[in-house]
Amino acid sequence: MMFKNTVKLLCANFDKVWKLLVYHVLCIGVYVAFLAIFHEFYIEAFNVAFAEAEVANIFQSGTFYGSTIANALTSIVDFVLIFFREIFANVWIGLYFCLFTFYIFPLTINIGKVVICEMMYGYMSSCQKQSFTGTFLKTLKTSLAYSSLKVLYALPFNALICLSMWGLTRIDNQIFDYIMPFAFVIVPSLLIAFKETFNVGWAPAKVVYNHNIVSSYYIGMRAGLRRGARVFSTAFIIYLLAIVLSIVLGLYAIIIILPILSPTVYIFEMVVFFSSQGMRFYVDNDTILSPKRLEENDKIEDAKYIL
Numbered sequence: 185m186m187f188k189n190t191v192k193l194l195c196a197n198f199d200k201v202w203k204l205l206v207y208h209v210l211c212i213g214v215y216v217a218f219l220a221i222f223h224e225f226y227i228e229a230f231n232v233a234f235a236e237a238e239v240a241n242i243f244q245s246g247t248f249y250g251s252t253i254a255n256a257l258t259s260i261v262d263f264v265l266i267f268f269r270e271i272f273a274n275v276w277i278g279l280y281f282c283l284f285t286f287y288i289f290p291l292t293i294n295i296g297k298v299v300i301c302e303m304m305y306g307y308m309s310s311c312q313k314q315s316f317t318g319t320f321l322k323t324l325k326t327s328l329a330y331s332s333l334k335v336l337y338a339l340p341f342n343a344l345i346c347l348s349m350w351g352l353t354r355i356d357n358q359i360f361d362y363i364m365p366f367a368f369v370i371v372p373s374l375l376i377a378f379k380e381t382f383n384v385g386w387a388p389a390k391v392v393y394n395h396n397i398v399s400s401y402y403i404g405m406r407a408g409l410r411r412g413a414r415v416f417s418t419a420f421i422i423y424l425l426a427i428v429l430s431i432v433l434g435l436y437a438i439i440i441i442l443p444i445l446s447p448t449v450y451i452f453e454m455v456v457f458f459s460s461q462g463m464r465f466y467v468d469n470d471t472i473l474s475p476k477r478l479e480e481n482d483k484i485e486d487a488k489y490i491l
Contacts, residue, residue, distance in 0.1 A: 186411075186418045186459065189467050190452040194444075196468040197307060197451070203316040204296055205443045211292040218284055222277050229270035237263035255361075257368055258353040265350075286339070291331045293446075295320075298327035300450045301391045308458060308465035323391075330390055333397050334383075341379040345372050369427050377420035380449075384408040384415055387450070388457035407460040415456055422448065 219226060237259045272278035299320045306312040348371050352364055385404025408415050426445050433440060458465045459475040467473050
């Protein structure tokens with residue numbers, strides 16, 4: 185039901201996909217503009233990594249044989265490692281790249297998340313439509329505080345996901361070459377779904393209750409864990425589909441999958457929070473969903489939190 189309601193809300197609010205896409209394009213433009221200061225250094229590092237990792241060979245062979253996919257994934261991971269080795273030949277330029285790539289850019293993306301959650305709160309609670317720009321300005325102070333902490337919170341999880349992908353490509357076994365494509369899809373999907381389970385209600389709780397960032401995290405986490413198994417399984421399906429389609433479509437995924445994935449996840453988080461809290465919400469202009477009340481979702485030992 186969570187996935188079904190998410191899709192319904194996504195279709196009813198598809199205009200938000202385009203608005204968020206424009207915002208993301210602007211964020212990418214600003215990010216690239218700042219990196220362009222050292223563009224010669226980064227282009228040289230890219231060319232060295234591209235040649236040493238033999239990335240060009242990926243496009244010269246078949247794509248659906250297990251060993252071929254395994255070699256392609258290994259080449260991509262090697263490319264990333266060599267690229268970082270090259271840019272850290274100059275430590276300050278390397279740190280500059282990491283600052284914008286792993287903190288500033290995700291921070292701006294998470295600001296957009298709070299804006300979409302605020303817009304969805306208006307729609308789900310009263311079928312109200314809001315402008316993206318007006319909501320952005322209204323929530324900027326809140327979204328900056330949330331985004332600053334959310335990026336730091338996500339760093340260990342993201343590092344674990346990257347480490348797992350690196351580890352899979354280091355396994356040197358002919359039989360595992362045929363298993364690795366499946367592992368490369370399933371393992372990151374499981375880890376991302378695990379991360380999503382614990383912060384699925386963070387942004388929605390901040391938008392709905394407007395508490396401080398830390399209190400909103402605990403409220404959101406408790407709401408998500410009320411339906412933890414369903415949240416985990418639904419998040420796993422969403423990310424599994426996204427990764428599989430990205431592998432199948434390749435570069436076309438940038439055009440088709442990525443613009444839809446972010447708003448889908450944001451709407452999914454709002455659906456989880458509303459459902460876990462027993463809050464009625466619109467799924468379209470003519471349909472109001474009435475989830476179980478909060479006390480019906482909690483276990484007996486959690487009843488003390490109702491008062």
